[in-house]
Amino acid sequence: MVRRHSPSTARARDQWGTVADVISVRNIVKAFGGMRAVDDCSFDIADGTITGLIGPNGAGKSTLFGIIAGFEPPDSGHIYLGDEDITALPPHRRFHRGLLRTFQTPRGFENMTVLESLMMVPAHQTGESLAGAWFRWGRVKAEERRIREKAEDVLEFLQLTHLRDTLAGRLSGGQKKLVELGRTMMTDARVVLLDEPGAGVNRTLLARLAEDIKRLNLERGYTFCIIEHDMDLIAHLCHPVVCMAQGRVLAEGSMAEIRADERVLDAYLGGDPSQAGTSADETREAAP
Ligand code: ADP
Numbered sequence: 001m002v003r004r005h006s007p008s009t010a011r012a013r014d015q016w017g018t019v020a021d022v023i024s025v026r027n028i029v030k031a032f033g034g035m036r037a038v039d040d041c042s043f044d045i046a047d048g049t050i051t052g053l054i055g056p057n058g059a060g061k062s063t064l065f066g067i068i069a070g071f072e073p074p075d076s077g078h079i080y081l082g083d084e085d086i087t088a089l090p091p092h093r094r095f096h097r098g099l100l101r102t103f104q105t106p107r108g109f110e111n112m113t114v115l116e117s118l119m120m121v122p123a124h125q126t127g128e129s130l131a132g133a134w135f136r137w138g139r140v141k142a143e144e145r146r147i148r149e150k151a152e153d154v155l156e157f158l159q160l161t162h163l164r165d166t167l168a169g170r171l172s173g174g175q176k177k178l179v180e181l182g183r184t185m186m187t188d189a190r191v192v193l194l195d196e197p198g199a200g201v202n203r204t205l206l207a208r209l210a211e212d213i214k215r216l217n218l219e220r221g222y223t224f225c226i227i228e229h230d231m232d233l234i235a236h237l238c239h240p241v242v243c244m245a246q247g248r249v250l251a252e253g254s255m256a257e258i259r260a261d262e263r264v265l266d267a268y269l270g271g272d273p274s275q276a277g278t279s280a281d282e283t284r285e286a287a288p
């Protein structure tokens with residue numbers, strides 16, 4: 001990984017001439033009222049990694065994700081995607097470059113089957129209305145067939161084929177997370193930001209979700225950045241791990257290095273970071 005802290009420095013390239021880091025966060029500042037939620041934050045999400053983003057509640061992690069995905073403008077600082085400064089690009093333009101934050105299931109999807117909800121993604125994410133997309137699809141059968149085949153492939157990859165005709169609104173929290181990951185796969189995503197994928201997901205489905213993330217990374221080349229309180233999940237999936245506190249990067253390295261870092265321990269109010277996620281267990285749904 002190449003470190004670069006000045007936006008004006010030329011991007012370092014590897015021997016193949018490709019840019020080593022997919023996302024570079026540079027000196028991002030975002031204040032709400034007088035409070036700096038993100039305070040001169042810089043780090044990289046390197047191509048091909050599953051990068052973990054941890055830190056106590058209120059550290060600024062979700063705010064930073066919103067800025068990386070383009071939903072919030074920063075007060076200052078820059079976001080690069082490869083070579084390109086994307087700080088001013090709206091979310092849909094970033095989406096078309098393969099960068100996305102996982103969507104909450106949008107309104108209207110609850111009454112669709114799982115298959116239909118996947119098939120809606122390509123059109124919906126380009127900003128079309130649902131009605132417009134259906135209308136167009138009525139006329140463009142070949143495109144519909146292609147999208148259907150892709151959705152079937154996604155269901156098979158995620159071992160969700162048995163839920164194909166189930167209404168999305170009837171899925172458990174964990175199943176919804178798997179379908180959310182599937183919705184990501186309907187796009188040409190390269191870099192996916194996952195904000196607390198483990199929240200409210202039971203242990204069994206969490207293990208499935210983790211394996212699917214790993215397979216998408218290994219087999220399909222997705223780069224991930226994952227915010228998560230479950231330190232076991234982070235330790236299992238992520239390298240490197242970036243720890244934020246009070247809007248800044250406090251430490252980055254392997255999970256073992258992060259766990260041994262006293263500043264990290266202090267940031268978690270003197271607690272053991274391996275315990276930082278235990279409250280997540282209390283909010284998990286009961287195992288089926
Ligand atoms: P994290 O995801 O690390 O828990 P957040 O990014 O959600 O942290 O929040 C960082 C800080 O910014 C918190 O103090 C939070 O209350 C504040 N904050 C986040 N979003 C807003 C907002 N839209 N308006 C005001 N304050 C906000």
Ligand code: MG
Nearest residue numbers: 061062063227
């Ligand atoms: Mg958050």
